[in-house]
Amino acid sequence: GEPAPYSPTGRHTGNPPQSRAQDGPYLTTAQGARLPDTDHSLKAGPRGPVLLQDHHLREKIMHFDHERIPERVVHARGAGAHGVFQAYGTAEGVTKAAFLRKGAETPVFVRFSTVLGSRGSADTVRDTRGFATKFYTEEGVFDLVGNNIPVFFIQDAIKFPDVIHAGKPHPDREIPQAQSAHDTFWDFVSLHTEAQHHTMWNMSDRGIPRSYRTMEGFGVHTFRLVDAAGATTLVKFHWKPKLGVHSQLWEEAQITGGVDPDFHRRDLADAIEAGAYPQWELGIQTFPDTPEQTFEGIDLLDPTKIVPEELAPVQPIGLLTLNRNPSNFFAETEQVAFHVGHLVPGIDVTDDPLLAGRLFSYLDTQITRLAGPNFNQLPINRPHAPVNDMLRDGFHQQAVHSGVAPYKPNSLDGGCPFFAGADTGAYIETPVEVPAARKVREAPASFDDHFSQARLFWLSMSPVEREHIITAYTFELGKCYDNAVKERQLQALANIDSELCARVAEGLGLPAPEPTQPPADVMPSPALSQVGQEWPAD
């Protein structure tokens, strides 16, 4: 049969198995006292006042009153599924991660999401999509917390509150949702032009996927893989859907959004229930780990840049199959807590300044969202590896730990040694050289190039895809009230491509500005039209 997703007792010692099955011959209170009736409050006579002493009434309503937890500050709207990841073994040459060894099978939980809408918003809006995967490996949890767009709006995490404040619904009326009709969004991206590349992907068909099953996923940042001998390789992670990449037309997205706001969530659950298990191949682009951390002149620490696939082909390293729907949305999809810092030996982070901020942000927000520091004990978040941490107490502690509170060094407990070496499978941060430096609030000069890859993306599009992009910019900018915002965004488009700018300007009834800098020299080869497209047929 199906393996249990988690044991009823989990990793904790001392607790009797918790039976919260909610079935049995009689109802009880939360304390286990049998109930005669749950339909009537206790009253002084059938028409008299309700009595404060009715504990069952108060307990039932109190619990109901607290059923909701805060939604995620971003990516609030999501859908999840369980599955398995099977490694091909093709990454063994670059990483010692056990779950990437040939034949290894690892249980996973994946959560897809939109970014800007609230928990109850529609699925098919124009937005970036989250693609977050939790691998329950034998060496601990590894989370790959990615998006369906390979670049991001900002190069430094300190700008994250700004981009999200500009993109979320207006605080006065809580409209609009997502990126339509949004002066603040276009104000931000036209002033902060490093956002132009990501914005172009949003305005393309990638912003309105047909289904979660037909989306690519990207780790975005460059990560560092480490092999058993300590040799390192820089990589970018890619998920390639076996069904290929498909989008909706804008008109379709309007209809599906109206007729069925749960369009993507329903599609995912129905497919899995019908046995049409969605699959993605995980792949890596690999780059030599040089001190410059660039590849073919592209700064690998700049999350607004891709490396075109014909410069660094994506090499498949494993297969993800989603084969089981959650049995409880709240317990699984809502309570799952991903973190870019959940790493296993063989996978390490780089100094991408966006990634650095994420390493702080997820843990921090989850302390509020999941009410305290013990959310790793929630069934969906429990590692499938043995846990022997030194953490104690706190809100919602589920374990009954025994013995003195742990401290190290310790000569009395006869327990495990203080340090676990590499030969014990410990996670050891890669000893990367950090050059002597001054403390500065500055970005490297290479981060100043904001337009060349937006132009590369535009030039790699087919004629019909270009029409969609022009229509999307015209429609979305047409919802701005402030002409100065539209004009500033047209200026950014002029610096990307004069035809794109002219067509959008015409649609808006505004003059097309001249570029303020010459267009980047990125005329792509025919092969560049493959940038970010679907996996070649096998």
Ligand code: HEM
């Ligand atoms: C949530 C991806 C940048 C803060 C998420 C989720 C994804 C994601 C997929 C949803 C996780 C889930 O399903 O539970 C990304 C990607 C980024 C990025 C790919 C850039 C490459 C950032 C940055 C910050 C940030 C820069 C903050 C500095 C958050 C927060 C959440 C979140 C606070 C909510 C987490 C929770 O409540 O559990 N992100 N994100 N993200 N992200 Fe990001």
